[in-house]
Amino acid sequence: MNQDYIQPNEWSIIEEGFDKEMVKSSESLFSIGNGSMGQRANFEETYTGETFQGSYIGGVYYPDKTRVGWWKNGYPEYFAKVINAPNWIGIDVTINGELLDLNTCTSVKNFRRELNMKEGWYRRSFEASLANGTEIAVVSTRILHMDLDELGIINYQITALNSTADIVFKPYLDGGITNEDSNWDDKFWDTLSVSEENHQAFLRSRTMKTNFDVCTFMQSKVWVNGKEQFPPYRVDKKDLSITLSYPVTVQMGQTASLHKFAGYTVSLNHQPDDLVQAAKNVLQQGVSLGFEQLKEQQAAAWASVWEMADISIKGDVKAQQGIRFNIFQLNQTYSGKDARLNIGPKGFTGEKYGGSTYWDTEAYCIPFYMATKDQEVARNLLTYRYNHLQKAIENAQKLGFTNGAALYPMVTMNGEECHNEWEITFEEIHRNGAIAFAIYNYERYTGDITYIPEKGLEVLIGIARFWAQRATFSKAKQQYVILGVTGPNEYENNVNNNWYTNYFAKWCLEYTASMVKRVQEDFASDYNRIQSKTNISSSETELWKTIGANMYFPYSEEYGVYLQQDGFLDKELIPVSELSRSQRPINQNWSWDRILRSPYIKQADTLQGFYFFENDFSIEQLEKHFDFYEPFTVHESSLSPCVHSIQAAKLDRMEQAYAFYLRTSRLDLDDYNKEVEEGCHITSMAGTWMSIVEGFAGMRVRNNQLHFEPKIPSQWESYGFKINFRGSILKVQFKASGNTFSLEDGDPITIVVQNKEIRVA
Numbered sequence: 108m109n110q111d112y113i114q115p116n117e118w119s120i121i122e123e124g125f126d127k128e129m130v131k132s133s134e135s136l137f138s139i140g141n142g143s144m145g146q147r148a149n150f151e152e153t154y155t156g157e158t159f160q161g162s163y164i165g166g167v168y169y170p171d172k173t174r175v176g177w178w179k180n181g182y183p184e185y186f187a188k189v190i191n192a193p194n195w196i197g198i199d200v201t202i203n204g205e206l207l208d209l210n211t212c213t214s215v216k217n218f219r220r221e222l223n224m225k226e227g228w229y230r231r232s233f234e235a236s237l238a239n240g241t242e243i244a245v246v247s248t249r250i251l252h253m254d255l256d257e258l259g260i261i262n263y264q265i266t267a268l269n270s271t272a273d274i275v276f277k278p279y280l281d282g283g284i285t286n287e288d289s290n291w292d293d294k295f296w297d298t299l300s301v302s303e304e305n306h307q308a309f310l311r312s313r314t315m316k317t318n319f320d321v322c323t324f325m326q327s328k329v330w331v332n333g334k335e336q337f338p339p340y341r342v343d344k345k346d347l348s349i350t351l352s353y354p355v356t357v358q359m360g361q362t363a364s365l366h367k368f369a370g371y372t373v374s375l376n377h378q379p380d381d382l383v384q385a386a387k388n389v390l391q392q393g394v395s396l397g398f399e400q401l402k403e404q405q406a407a408a409w410a411s412v413w414e415m416a417d418i419s420i421k422g423d424v425k426a427q428q429g430i431r432f433n434i435f436q437l438n439q440t441y442s443g444k445d446a447r448l449n450i451g452p453k454g455f456t457g458e459k460y461g462g463s464t465y466w467d468t469e470a471y472c473i474p475f476y477m478a479t480k481d482q483e484v485a486r487n488l489l490t491y492r493y494n495h496l497q498k499a500i501e502n503a504q505k506l507g508f509t510n511g512a513a514l515y516p517m518v519t520m521n522g523e524e525c526h527n528e529w530e531i532t533f534e535e536i537h538r539n540g541a542i543a544f545a546i547y548n549y550e551r552y553t554g555d556i557t558y559i560p561e562k563g564l565e566v567l568i569g570i571a572r573f574w575a576q577r578a579t580f581s582k583a584k585q586q587y588v589i590l591g592v593t594g595p596n597e598y599e600n601n602v603n604n605n606w607y608t609n610y611f612a613k614w615c616l617e618y619t620a621s622m623v624k625r626v627q628e629d630f631a632s633d634y635n636r637i638q639s640k641t642n643i644s645s646s647e648t649e650l651w652k653t654i655g656a657n658m659y660f661p662y663s664e665e666y667g668v669y670l671q672q673d674g675f676l677d678k679e680l681i682p683v684s685e686l687s688r689s690q691r692p693i694n695q696n697w698s699w700d701r702i703l704r705s706p707y708i709k710q711a712d713t714l715q716g717f718y719f720f721e722n723d724f725s726i727e728q729l730e731k732h733f734d735f736y737e738p739f740t741v742h743e744s745s746l747s748p749c750v751h752s753i754q755a756a757k758l759d760r761m762e763q764a765y766a767f768y769l770r771t772s773r774l775d776l777d778d779y780n781k782e783v784e785e786g787c788h789i790t791s792m793a794g795t796w797m798s799i800v801e802g803f804a805g806m807r808v809r810n811n812q813l814h815f816e817p818k819i820p821s822q823w824e825s826y827g828f829k830i831n832f833r834g835s836i837l838k839v840q841f842k843a844s845g846n847t848f849s850l851e852d853g854d855p856i857t858i859v860v861q862n863k864e865i866r867v868a
Contacts, residue, residue: 559626
């Protein structure tokens, strides 16, 4: 963990000083995106030190062939990867004949990075001495435009400090890139053509196998001391790249600038034959507006985002910086404009996890998007799964399930399972529960009762059929059991009767049966359509209710708690507090065998179930389970601290809740798990938002009303945020001295604060 690396600031992420050891970590933390594309904060100029190059396009992926030592029936054929796209940020620079490279400069001073979250730009500045004695100052500012989301802009400025400088800017496009995590070192891209006309360059590429067509494009303008220059330029065209060279001379103290306009047009949005023309249209818009006006537009677009999504904290800069970083990254990753896209665990910041869709979206992200955007954004996320229902049925069929049973994938891009670790692919089936819960949660929050009859019920039926077939009746127990699973705690594989999984199965079966009945009674035409497609019957729903009512849950009379799974008490129950810090994180220091035999919990498991189904349990039960399981939890999943923070706040253990909040909000900024160089933990960032809104503020929806049980950490003077609840925009402010609620827009609403109704108009 590195708590001194990022400077505390309410609206910016700031790094000061050049440390080669931190370059890859910074490339993750200073990543930028606009929902359609994103990139790590790689240097524009040549860098021969250790770096992790990464530019990514939303929805464009490659099916990397599965690599396993022992093939098992049902394994997916491929692992879908959001692939490293052609690089458009590159600007090689020579100064007085020498290539600028911070890895070889004789000195680098006043190095500074800033990610300005308020206005949505990334800036890097430094002074460098080259081996030839030339001294320069560089300032580079980069934007991925939120509105013109096919466009990126770079303003690269060089000031000569000690002599006249002959500078050659060499902006380029490079199609010869690879992924860091290719299974077989496959070639992911074919370069179809490379062309240039009138300062504009175009590189046409197509992904292997999936056949996504992409045009990577650029155009540049050169300035000296703010005055545009028109130097002769040279074109260097190769099979996989194109470079345009612009020479310019500046006197000592003068500044030369290159404005590079670049980006991607993609066959997801244009016909392949139209991609170059579409790129020209984007360039025409960008160049005509110019860098400064585009930067102003970017600030306005982010002002609109922050107007609704911001959480303000007074009195604690690190806590404020943490939550804004999380909200910023979520909005960079997913804007809600395109229902074909989803939220990958690393977003646009790295390649780990393939950049695909996990259960994180439904379990953690949907609450954030429901409350901070229009409800259609959350509906799009649900529709994404509805559109994949047939694939989920096919996934279940591959594992031997029948009659329309649906098993949603652990990892996917197009609905097909593409995760190939057997203990996850076949056994982490609780993901089905999160998808069903999201449907329930969406209706509970938005009041939109149309989604279930229109789309949601078909998904619920497929999921319920899966649970009904996956459960086994135990003659010995005279109850239904679920064998051979992995719960949210992935440090336990192939266990029997994981409490969280069993409870979700029970809930899904009973909830789906009730929704079938409701749609039959209240939406007859929808029911008839669904019944003709699924052949759902009352005898089937009665069976579901029987299984749910007779589900087995392991329980310890000695401790008075539900057990995480059968046999948990057979472990050597040594608390985490007795582990040496040198052994942490255990996933980087222990063998998998040792981890599986230990009691240590990667992330909230049983307590995750108490979070989802808190109304089914008393506060005394929560306290007992929290006290039992928290001492064994190592929180080596990014998804864990937020749930523990919410539960600790509910138990009024505010110091513990605050500590967990800091851990989830600054997980990447302080690199708690020593892995940020691989990319940021995007989906868990929505859990950070929940730890404030549902944890400290205690916001819940009950009986169609918003309820609040606000608490405030002692380290804070106040905190506040806005909530879009069924079209009414509620602004809340919490202080130790009292709370304020005001209506910013929409119809008056009645809320419940500490069990008292308040009318807000």
